[in-house]
Amino acid sequence: MKRFAPACLVLALATAGFDAHADTELVIATVNNGHMIEMQKLTPFFEKANPGIKLKWVTLEEGTLRQRVTTDIATKGGQFDVMTIGLYEAPIWSKKGWLKPIATDAAYDVDDLLPAIRSGLSYQGQLYAAPFYAESSMLMYRKDLADKAGVKFSDPPTWAEVKDFAAKVNDPKAGVYGICLRGKPGWGDNMALLTTMVNTYGGQWFDMAWKPQIDSQPWKDAIGFYVDLIKKNGPPGASANSFNENLALFNEGKCAQWVDATIAASFISDSKQSKVADKVAYAQAPVAVTPKGANWLWSWNLAIPASSSKSEAAQKFIRWATSKDYVNLVAKEHGWRAVPTGTRKSTYANPEFQKVAGFAAAEKRSIDAANPNAGENTLPPSPYAGVQYAAIPEFQAIGFAVGQQMSAALAGKVPVEQALKTSQTMAEREMKKGGYYK
Template identity: 65%
Template sequence: MLSTRKTLTAFAACCTAFSMSASAATELTIATVNNGHMIEMQKLSEEFEKQNPDIKLNWVTLEEGVLRQRVTTDIATKGGQFDVMTIGMYETPIWAEKGWLKEIETDAAYDVDDLLPSMRAGLSVDGKLYAVPFYGESSMVMYRKDLVDKAGMTVPDRATWGHIRDVAAAIHDPDNGVYGICLRGKPGWGDNTAFVTTMANSFGAQWFDENWKPQLNSPEWNHAVNFYVDLLSTYGPPGSSSNSFNEILALFNEGKCGMWIDATIAASFITDPKQSKVHDKVAFAQSPVAVTDRGANWLWAWALAVPAATQNTEAAQKFVTWATSKDYIKLVAEKNGWASVPTGTRQSTYETQAFLDAASFAEAELAAINSADPANSTQNPSPYVGVQFAAIPEFQAIGIATGQQLSSALAGKTTVEKALQSANKSADREMRKSGYYK
């Protein structure tokens, strides 16, 4: 009887210990964007949980604009809702300087020196890394080579915008469901504003002069935006003012876009036979220019960061370094093939022959990333850093307001001139309020 009691007592103690261990599992809440690579990360994160049974992952997956709003509010108020945030090159240096982010700690196996220099620099402050790139991108021309060849046209690197318009006109065939060109029109500082800024840069425009005065009502902005609205209204799909990355990706994969100028990361989706009906008909070129090639293509990374307010720093650090490691890239390659790996982050990816063999876009993508210069993105001197944004806290509000005006002009609800005047007034108000000038 005594032996039985001891056995039961030991069993109860064991169960209690197991229960305490299970209840002690760390739960990480991860905020991320609803694009293909991030969705794949969620699927493959089962591997991370197997390797780390004491960590459970909870995902909050949001559309790009909503994600930006949610994480900005949470981190600014120290809400602590998220343990890992998906942010970019705009937020990282600003938030790091405010003390809102944890410095990312890496070991030798992570090989931080393998990160592309532009990606590492854009996510660092004073040489310290505050976010790690999950994938990096620039922008480039993606086009239907079969349609362009049939029309007797070509799309060279750094074509003029006038030539791009001529190509769009030549391949535009709406009666057969093909539109000459697809471009972002959905309002947002990271949506239509980002694309139009690169276009405006090439027309010689800039966000601010050297005294921080907004320049949105300049002739250069007016020329660029009128060209954009006319181009998309004439040769773009209906409803362009509502289209963002995912909407245009779906159109392109269905064979409905003759040309698309957008994030280089799209190349891995439109060349995927499982997703794209035109995967074998696509070619690539460097972004168009007007009067200068400065700032003609953007630079961005969707990166993983650990907010200072988290109570789970160690587990969060472990996850972000796992998801941005060489081993993770190899895991995606094993599961889905080298053409599907997240790109634009590591030099070793572009030195892997299996990737080069599988990814027809690799050379064009890397060239675009390497050519983007956030410190020298405008024809005339500017006081800010950034290609498709100005890296100041006020830009988020300014970019959102501008994007709304651009979308309204594209939808025909206002003229380009009135849209830019309104955007310039909003920008001026923000800059005065923040004390840049009186």
């Protein structure tokens, strides 16, 4: 007499067999910047070359992305297989054991990575995140308007020259504002710009005893200058604007000048996106009393959380997305002007890239000039690494809270001095709580 397995068991076995051969789905958290959007569009190329791996994208605004991935990795939530993280998080998280090392091979050519970026993403000599694109900051301006106004910038330009140009060309009735700058609160939003301004005015976040310096004269000078500059010569609602909002304004021809990430140059010089693509010129980040810390250093990178159970597939994806071959793929599909920059020597050495990227020399010069090393990043010695941030875990909360105060000052909700005083009190409390000083 034959025995038959129960129908439910047959179904369970069939389902188990199906799962054993199912595609590996990689959930990738990334930021909604142009180069990341382009990477998503190129998904079919990766999936075709890697059958059995499917990519699922979670695309978030910059501040939301930081909150989501930080919470997930700290709690070992396991929502994401690949995370887009910054130069700030990489060394802190790798030291905590939260990230898996990046497995590179000869074809990847890790020695082709720009030294400053590779160093910033390594811990004890091992790469823990792979750079997708990197940036410094610089001044981007309308050369046609500068020529008409008879304005010539120094090398590097000064913030006083920036203010003078803004005042001369600000014409809201004609839809042109003298300057566009970040105002949206966030340690990686308005505080990225404002920290570099504070640096070049001779300030710092913390002195060598880790005491916050936010109520110091350099902060008062820098923030006062910034608020006055934008109120008189910036677009309305500037306290809500960050990179993407200012990019849209510049591309529409509404900004005479903009100090922001060098990566913006590849978009504002593209005639398919920008109405002023043929009218843009570039200069180094503006300085005040010192060039130290005047231009930031940042990279967006792909990393694998230590808790990931799909490490092999994640490694394949990261090697693909940050490789020379990926750069060549973007160039083939959309032209050399569209490639992600700031990471590889070979990109800048490529004559095809040099031919179309009028911004390349200024961009690389800015990246090479940025110095995030502790003791060298600010005029008075500082105990922390980082240019537009302090590379300590507590900075994320401090930077965001201070960013809210600075945005409120820009919006006219609180006086500058009150915003700085409130920020100083809050920062002191957090640093004492963290055990940095009593």
